[in-house]
Amino acid sequence: MSLARAPRSPFRRDPAPRGAVLTVAAAGAGAGLAGLTVNGAGTLDAAAGLAAGWMLIATGLLQWARSAGLRDAAEKAGLRPVIYAGPLLAASGLAWLVAPWNTPAIGFTPAFLAGLILYAAAPPLLAHAALAFPGRRLSRAEACVLGLAYASAIGVLGVGPTLVFDPVTLGCVSCPANPLLAADAPGAYTGLNTAGIWLAIAWAPALIAALIVQLARCGPALRAVKAPLTVTAACYLALVTWDGRLSLDAGFYGAYLHTAEAVALAAASAAVWWTWLAARRTRGEMARLVVELAAAPTPGKLRDMLAARLGDPTLRLAYPLPDGRVVDAGGRPAALGGQPAGTVTSLSRDDREIALVIHRAGLFDDPALAGQIVAGSSLALENERLQAELNARLAELRASRARVAEAADEERRRRERDLHDGAQQHLTALLFALGAARAKADSAALENAEAELRTAAAELRDLARGIFPAVLADEGLAAAVQSLAERAPVRIVALPARRLRPAVETAAYFVIARAVPESGELTVAAAIRDRRLEIILEGAADLGGGGDLSGARDRVAAQDGDLAADGNGLITVSLPCG
Amino acid sequence: MRVVIADDEALLREGLAMLLDQAGFTVAGKAANPAELRRLVATERPDAAVVDIKMPPTHTDEGIVAAQEILDAYPGTGVLVLSHYMESGYAMRLLEGHPGGAGYLLKERVSSIAVLADALHRLAEGECVIDPTIVSRLIARREHDRLAELSQREREVLALMAEGRSNLGISQELSLSPKTVEAHVGSILLKLGLDGSPDIHRRVLAVLAFLRSAS
Numbered sequence: 001m002s003l004a005r006a007p008r009s010p011f012r013r014d015p016a017p018r019g020a021v022l023t024v025a026a027a028g029a030g031a032g033l034a035g036l037t038v039n040g041a042g043t044l045d046a047a048a049g050l051a052a053g054w055m056l057i058a059t060g061l062l063q064w065a066r067s068a069g070l071r072d073a074a075e076k077a078g079l080r081p082v083i084y085a086g087p088l089l090a091a092s093g094l095a096w097l098v099a100p101w102n103t104p105a106i107g108f109t110p111a112f113l114a115g116l117i118l119y120a121a122a123p124p125l126l127a128h129a130a131l132a133f134p135g136r137r138l139s140r141a142e143a144c145v146l147g148l149a150y151a152s153a154i155g156v157l158g159v160g161p162t163l164v165f166d167p168v169t170l171g172c173v174s175c176p177a178n179p180l181l182a183a184d185a186p187g188a189y190t191g192l193n194t195a196g197i198w199l200a201i202a203w204a205p206a207l208i209a210a211l212i213v214q215l216a217r218c219g220p221a222l223r224a225v226k227a228p229l230t231v232t233a234a235c236y237l238a239l240v241t242w243d244g245r246l247s248l249d250a251g252f253y254g255a256y257l258h259t260a261e262a263v264a265l266a267a268a269s270a271a272v273w274w275t276w277l278a279a280r281r282t283r284g285e286m287a288r289l290v291v292e293l294a295a296a297p298t299p300g301k302l303r304d305m306l307a308a309r310l311g312d313p314t315l316r317l318a319y320p321l322p323d324g325r326v327v328d329a330g331g332r333p334a335a336l337g338g339q340p341a342g343t344v345t346s347l348s349r350d351d352r353e354i355a356l357v358i359h360r361a362g363l364f365d366d367p368a369l370a371g372q373i374v375a376g377s378s379l380a381l382e383n384e385r386l387q388a389e390l391n392a393r394l395a396e397l398r399a400s401r402a403r404v405a406e407a408a409d410e411e412r413r414r415r416e417r418d419l420h421d422g423a424q425q426h427l428t429a430l431l432f433a434l435g436a437a438r439a440k441a442d443s444a445a446l447e448n449a450e451a452e453l454r455t456a457a458a459e460l461r462d463l464a465r466g467i468f469p470a471v472l473a474d475e476g477l478a479a480a481v482q483s484l485a486e487r488a489p490v491r492i493v494a495l496p497a498r499r500l501r502p503a504v505e506t507a508a509y510f511v512i513a514r515a516v517p518e519s520g521e522l523t524v525a526a527a528i529r530d531r532r533l534e535i536i537l538e539g540a541a542d543l544g545g546g547g548d549l550s551g552a553r554d555r556v557a558a559q560d561g562d563l564a565a566d567g568n569g570l571i572t573v574s575l576p577c578g
Numbered sequence: 579m580r581v582v583i584a585d586d587e588a589l590l591r592e593g594l595a596m597l598l599d600q601a602g603f604t605v606a607g608k609a610a611n612p613a614e615l616r617r618l619v620a621t622e623r624p625d626a627a628v629v630d631i632k633m634p635p636t637h638t639d640e641g642i643v644a645a646q647e648i649l650d651a652y653p654g655t656g657v658l659v660l661s662h663y664m665e666s667g668y669a670m671r672l673l674e675g676h677p678g679g680a681g682y683l684l685k686e687r688v689s690s691i692a693v694l695a696d697a698l699h700r701l702a703e704g705e706c707v708i709d710p711t712i713v714s715r716l717i718a719r720r721e722h723d724r725l726a727e728l729s730q731r732e733r734e735v736l737a738l739m740a741e742g743r744s745n746l747g748i749s750q751e752l753s754l755s756p757k758t759v760e761a762h763v764g765s766i767l768l769k770l771g772l773d774g775s776p777d778i779h780r781r782v783l784a785v786l787a788f789l790r791s792a793s
Contacts, residue, residue: 424662425587428685432593435689439600450689457686461662471665474638479667482790486666486715 045259049096052265056093059269060086060129066276067135085133089272092125096265104167104175112176113162120157120200123240124149126268127207130233131214134225134275145210149203157196164188197244204241208234219360220311225278228271236264282309287379299329299387302380306357316358319385321392326356329384331391347381355381401558402503409468409506419464427457468506477505481512481524488516493525500533500577507555508533511563511573514552515540528577532561535573542567579702580606582622584615584644585630585660586637594628594688601691603698610634612644619648619655626656626698630685631668642672649676656701660685666712666790673706673786678779681707681742706742706782713740716789727769735762740785744778 064086071083099122101115124146131142138146166184167175211230215223239261246257285305292301307315318326318334328334336344336358345357434450472480478495485492490512499505508526515537516522523538556563561575581603585591588610595605606622609615611634619627627648631641645657658681659672669682681701687709688694697707717725717737728736731752738748749759767774772784 420662425589428662428689429587429589429593431686431689432590432597435691435694436593436596436600439597439691454686454689461664461684461686464662469665470638470663471667475667483665483667486719486790487664489719 045256045262048259048262048266049100052262052269053093053097055266055269056096056126057090058093059272060088060090060093062086063089063134063272071135083135085129085135088125088129088132089268092122092129093265095121095125104172107176109176109179113178113180116162116165116178117154117158120153120196121150122265123200123204123237124153124207126233126236126265127211130211130226130229130268133229133272136222139214142210142214145203145206149207152196152199152203156192156199160192160196161189164192194248197248201241201244201248204237204244208237208241211237221309224311225275228274229268232264232268232271236261236268239264285309299384299391302377302384303329305380306377310359312360314360317381317384318356318358319388320353320356321389325392327388327392329388329391331388331393331395347378354378354385398558398560401554405507405555405558406503413468416464416468419460424457424460424464427453427460431457468509472505472509473502476500477508477526480505480509481526484509484513484516485524489521490516491521491523493523495524495526496528496533498528500528504533504559504575504577507559507561508535508573508575510555511535511552511571512537515571517541517569531576531578533573533575533577535571535575537569537571537573539569540565540571542569579626579698580604580622580624581698582607582609582615582618582624582627583629584609584612584618584627584633584641586610586633587630590630590685597688597691597694598628601695603695612640615644616647619652623652624655625702626658628658628660628698631659631661631663639668639671642668645672645680646675649680653679654704655679656681656698658683658697658701658707660688664709664712664715666716666786669708669712670783670786670790673708673779673783678704678706682712683707683709684711687711700742700747705744705747706779708741708782708786710737710741713737713789716740716786720789724770728766732762732766732769735759736766736785739763739766739781740789742778742782 064083067083067086095118098111098114098118099120101111102119103115104112106112106115127149128146131138131146162178162180163182164185165178166181166186167178169184169186211234215226215230218226239257243257243261292298303315303317306317307313316328316334318328318336320326326334326336334356336356343359345359346353347355347357431450431453434446434453438446438450469480469483471483476499478497481490481492481495484490500508512522512524512535517539518541520539522540524535525538526533526535528534553563556573556575559575561573563571563573565571579602581598583591583594583598583605585594591608591610595608598605606624607618609618615627615629618624627645629641629645631639633640633644641659641661645659648655648657656679659668660683661668662685664684672680672682679701681697683693683697688697700707714737717733717740725733725736734752735748738751743751745756745759745763748754748763749756752759754762764774766772770788772788773780775781775784
């Protein structure tokens, strides 16, 4: 399955972003170096800023490549993730590196303009990346807050001041000219800046709130993936808010705050790396599980693993069979009826549905996360689906065997009933009549006739009793075997006292009755252990050659039990009796 | 002696009525199902009821259930259950709640008027009655165990004990003096390790249970 492996290198398997990756990386490197040369801050701060920017760019590009690979896989599995969290991360890193160029001292007009316009773009870009990570679609409210933040950061703090900023007026003679200058209005420049900062003090906390609300609302598995980036992004936004406050009050730019922001951004990159490691661990576990399941298929183990990974203890797996039925891992029919919308997710491979996941609402809100987990478990899912299909077929076979045995029993009982209700009653009535006749006129002939008739009635009684005595249905296995022991060489060691399912009692009695030998004695020991009826028969008749043993075997197998005969008179039977 | 009959087969009901009539009993009523039987017993208050084990609705053990109800409600009324089943288990069930006045005979045996009359008279006297065919089969399969310690005569006495007969009945049946029978009974109970209860019904149950138990 195509989901089985995520691409290791963004350059080897995903040609699409390659050009963009190289371009952005080169631009980031250049920007960082340029920033380093012109920034008047201390060397440590400059190095931290540079490292944070580069880390974000690299992380973003790698995330982009990863999610591009996962997107193909997720789409094949029927999911539709969005993948722009990576590019957004890289963009925020780039904006972070470009921001210090807003000083005319840069000496290069396009760079100066970029610095001016993108001066405050990094915070909304990072918040956007964190909200969309790893592949989530934004809610309307989130999009609104983000839109306002972008408009304020790039419009009010970026483009607006750029249009009214003339470096020459502000006393910088050597500065490059501002080609976008629309009107030299120093008052407007200061006003826009102040307004923009005030707005930032509003939208940055609003973005923090949006991040927290989103984190609170997502499922446990998605929360585990999102939490690190969300927390670090929120820290960064908090620092930005503080930064705004300070620059309003003091009008100065604190270098220590810049360093702290750089550290927060570096932590955001590290948070994304951490999710990669976690995903790798999941894949590793899934791979081990596949090997384990291949060695010893255990229905339910994959479910447990997915339930733990996805943090949904109610999770169930179901497998569609070619004939249209849907079964669980054990091959039993799976009930899907009455499931609320959004709690059944279909996983497909090559347009063929391989599994249905029944889960808590909202579990698969992030299709990228789902795709990632499905990618890791696809082989195990496929394996279990085949196992489920096999189990379903076995169950069918068992049911049809049980039906055949049941039909044969029913036919036999019907014949016994006919014998009893017909011939036996008439014989008995005749006996009564003869008895009455003898009372009137006794004769040797009448006495002979009565004796003959009595023998016939006794023979008919034994015939009509059949293989299943009434006492079996009436009083259970123990009474029936006890009764068997009264007319056949059967020694009872132990019998279960309680009643069992009729089908189990019938199967057990059938085996015991058929095992009674022509000569010698059959020893019967039966007990219930671990919800199974275990029977040991010693001195059993050799049933191997005839159809009897296969009949017994069929009956036991029809009840999902086991029968073993050693050929020397020892038969062991184990029947589930729940 | 007044007797009521319950059997869902009209043929057998009539045959049985004819037999009882020949044997000198008064047939006070005939029922085709347990409900009719209960009504008949309540209104006619017979000395005994002859009841088929298989009756509607399930045709399994309705006769035993009805017999137990009658024995419960009308002490002193004997109930003879007729059965096609040679099952000591049903006989034990019938006796366990009400040893006195309960009987279990195979249907084909009652064509002998002597057997039928003897059983009904014994029931009316408060004895219990177990079909000798069942008892002899139980004894026959126990040739190799503790029953082997009994003498031939003792086994005959044991069989009659299991059939529900009193010491007096046994002495008449075997033409022995009551004293001799008493001695045999004591010896049998000792050899088999059974409780020598003076209550004859308990004695029957104990002997039957011993005979049914696997060796």
